[in-house]
Amino acid sequence: MEVGLNALNELLGYPYQRDFRKHFRIVGNPRVRAVRSRSAAELRKLEQKMWRGWATAGVGKFAISPELPDDTLSMNMRRIVARSKQQLPASDYVLTSDRLSTEKIGSAFKQLGRRLKL
Numbered sequence: 001m002e003v004g005l006n007a008l009n010e011l012l013g014y015p016y017q018r019d020f021r022k023h024f025r026i027v028g029n030p031r032v033r034a035v036r037s038r039s040a041a042e043l044r045k046l047e048q049k050m051w052r053g054w055a056t057a058g059v060g061k062f063a064i065s066p067e068l069p070d071d072t073l074s075m076n077m078r079r080i081v082a083r084s085k086q087q088l089p090a091s092d093y094v095l096t097s098d099r100l101s102t103e104k105i106g107s108a109f110k111q112l113g114r115r116l117k118l
Contacts, residue, residue: 024105027059028098033091046092053088063090 032046053061063084 026098026101027095030054030093030095033094050093062093062095063087
């Protein structure tokens with residue numbers, strides 16, 4: 001209903017794959033964003049911090065990219081601000097997609113599209 005769909009038959013002709021794909025991102029691993037001005041010691045420190053955060057909180061330890069909303073499940077602003085302070089900055093790290101999972105999701109969307117065309 002948030003995207004203007006009230007019944008299942010309204011999916012016919014709706015560009016659901018483009019709109020829904022952004023909600024199905026499966027992260028494989030994080031990596032340190034490469035910057036030439038960093039020393040080897042600084043890169044090691046960032047990498048240790050990254051793996052420590054990944055082991056303790058997984059994806060939740062990393063800041064969300066600027067184009068996505070911060071935390072839409074929590075309406076408590078103090079909690080949102082506290083969480084953003086605990087997260088590792090998006091400028092230092094990149095979350096890479098899990099290729100196999102992404103392919104499975106894409107395949108499911110294609111199958112749904114074929115079934116809706118029948």
